[in-house]
Amino acid sequence: MKRGLILGAVLTLMFVAAALVSFVWTPFDIESLDIPNKLHAPNAKNILGTDHFGRDILSMIMMGARTSIAVALLAVGIGMCIGMPLGLWAAARRGAFIDEFIMRGNDLIFAFPSLVIAILITAVFGAGAVNAIIAIGIFNIPVFARLTRGAALSLWERDFILAARVSGKSSFRISYEHILPNIANLMIVQGTIQFSLGILAEAALSYIGLGAQPPTASWGRMLADAQTLVSLAPHVALMPGMAIVLMVLGLNLLGDGLRDWLDPRMRVART
């Protein structure tokens, strides 16, 4: 069990480190194109090879890590910061109109095909990292809202909460002082899972051209650019694909590992 957690942590940290390092240094500057040196296979100078514009692929992947992590992280942030309060509110007012309203709202968002809406949003407001964050973030909100509500509901029945209510504390204070800390573990685990889903979503959006725009590097777009070159220079398609797989794998292992470590009886939602 522990092996998964460690492997996951190592993989995740590797990419986070690559992303952070890219702010100060990358092996080559990806903004200067070197067309005569395009499509070189991995060699001593370019460890992962060069792409169709002569750019160093390792540097592109480091910069791409930055993009993927930023988008996925902020999208989870949106989901948590809006979804959790909504879920807590719904649980505190269980059965009342606001509870119904929030749950129906959740169901409504769940009903929409997320990719189509993401395409619509980027078509309305323009393609780019910011709109990708919003598009993915919107679909994180009902996940956290539903999870929070479910977990909070079971906590509301517990004795120590009853005690707090009897002592006169408002629902608001109870929610934030007592319920929230107790569901923190669940949120962390779910957050990790939504983070990994966010990486995949960002890759998909970038792949169809609606994510971060050039010259910002993005793994999904690297894959799209590489498609016609797959039979000519497979490394251009393999490297970003592997990066996505390893990052998502790392996050999933981390999430599962955390769940087992923090509380083996926890049930997390996987949409």
Next chain:
Amino acid sequence: MKTFQTLIGASAIALTAGIASAQSDITVAIQLEPPNLDPTGGAAQAIDSVLYSNVFEGLTRFMADGSVVAGLAESWDISEDGLTYTFNLRSGVTFHDGTLMDADDVKFSLDRARAEDSTNAQKALFAGISDVTVTDPQTVTVTLSEPNGSFLFNMAWGDAVIVAPESIADIASNPIGTGAFKFDDWVQGDRIEMSRNDAYWGAVPALESATFRFISDPTAAFAAVMAEDVDAFVGFPAPENLPQFEADPRFQVLTGNTEGETILSINNKMPPFDNVMVRKAVAHAIDRQAIIDGAMFGYGTPIGTHFAPHNPDYVDLISNSQYDPELAKKLLAEAGFADGFTTTLKLPPPSYARRGGEIIASQLREVGITAEISNLEWAQWLEEVFKAKDFGLSIVSHTEPMDIGIYANPDYYFQYDNPKFQELMETLTATTDPAGRSAILAEAQEIISLDYVNGYLFELAISTVAKAELNGLWLNQPTAAVDLTGVSWSN
């Protein structure tokens, strides 16, 4: 009698087909699907690609080498003053629904195109027509308001094909023309099927049937050709794969030219681009060859002005805008932009624009100009760049033949306003003798080159990948067309 002749003809064909056992059907892929099947009602090139010369024909027509020859009009007389054209139509031509093609249909087509509420995208082609008269069933007289040396050329365009009032109602989904192939079926999103018109007035085509398929994705295109799902791909979108096809004995690669001048459009009314020195700096910052190599994998011919290099009237003015980043920086400093500036670079979907754009942005960055890239869909590009003129730079390929006249329109999206040039274009329209026209065209090319109106990049090449046994496919694209009338299999 006619039936008997048709039977003899049909059996002869069947016999020879049997004897030769040559393949008689073809599946051709192109990138874009036509939105409808009316070449006179919409601007999408794809409509012409499928239907021009196959299903529909005009008074005159383009041949593979770009020359204009007789079409439905067998011959014509032009009056001394250049204002009256008398067309003698071929007799015995029928539309695919059996109705006869005569002068009434020609009048109907021309009047429909130039009407107030016409949705014809090239209304300007018909604007000079003041009257169309039916003299007799085989003769039409067209009167122009002023002489136009390009009139016969204009009538060869896909937007000027002859249609019939009997079938006009459904033309967008059931096109009835006079061509060598008749339309059979359109499975939207997938294919259009047509078959040989045995009642055709001219030489019956070798092919019995043809299917057009629409594959916009470059990877899917590559896969489709490799897997032999299609027999030919006209306008293959991924030049990087062409060497592979060339090395494969199953296929042949035809690379020809188009009338597409690919340019870096500059918004001449948006500061700092209203300063010719800044535009000159941009021109010298660009390395054309790097763009051709990086974006088009070497396919494309550099141009120094807005004119097709394969055209005999082309003047080589590339020396006016050689790659010289040092000179570019110097010019920017002189113009007051020693620290550079920021602008927008809005790109439509084709890969020449998307890839070319990334390369140009990088080259501009070297001289201090920061170009922010926005990748737009065609609809957005039309909205923002073409209509609202809200852009600094853009990249697009202008594929209409002989369109240097757009520089005489100050409202055209790049907003170049030079009265001298506008006068020159008016003189051109009135000039009909070839020597005079050449001289005027040369002067026109020089003016727009030295004024650095736009960054002239390259003439778009068109690559067709086809099975080795196919003959008769057009090498070049003098107009948007996939003319199958002369195509046959040699197996």
Next chain:
Amino acid sequence: MIRYALSRLISLTLSLIVASMVIFAVIEVIPGDPASFMLGVNAREDTLAALRAEMGLDQPLHVRYVDWVWGMLRGDFGNSWTYKTPVADMIADRVWVSLPLALYALILSTLLAFPAGIYAASRRGRIGDTAVMSATQLGVAIPNFWFAMIMVLIFAINLRWFSAGGFPGWDRGFWGGMKALTLPAISLALPQAAILARVMRSSLLDMLGEDFIRTARAKGLSKRQALWRHAVRNALIPVLTIIGLQFSFLLAGGIIIEQVFFLPGLGRLIFQAISARDLIVVESVVMLLVFVVIVVNFAVDLAYAAVDPRLRTQA
């Protein structure tokens, strides 16, 4: 049960109404003039105006909304602006590609996932379990469009066992159509199978710890008999929910896969319609997809309640 069903039905209707309003509102905001796009770069202002009038863009908003909803209820989805044919016909054509694809992917993913999940649960903690879990971890992490790319490279271009894409049409033979859908279905099915296998496994493991299982074991049933006769049946409940949800995802999520394999399905229709600013098509297809998802959820809720009476009180 009837009361529960009725309350869910009311909820369903409300959701549909709100969804239609949201869809209509969002789409009316999209900038871009369809007339300009259709007529192209050289078109003149008067021809643009003529086309705009023909498309009804000059009517007030609420009139257009009511017309739209009323039309949909009667099966009239309007006419596509780019193709000038009824949207209902276009949807009907494409549904016969997207629906079979989704079902095919669903069947494949179920066939892969169920045995894998059951096997892993029965071998809990041992090598077999770890192997399956590792495989599913990998499966979940692979982007399906990348997987599709690799499969096309291997099976279509190199081995030529399958065509690289395209759809010959059902009228040319059932098996021809299924062959064309095979690579796409596998691309869609793989990540879904991975998720499903994990859910199956964890759901089974929960069941195996339940009281009624212990009772069954106490009664003398072998571990294997307990697994099959009781655990699997009860574990199916959450699994069925997931399948129901996945179906909606597969229908809509095929957009990218349909692009890669150039299949003329609903996903590609939406993408092309958005690029072409064909708002009528976009509105109708999104509404249809939302309708399918809401109805499938409703059906799953009812099935769930029919199986587990405890749920009926949680309206």
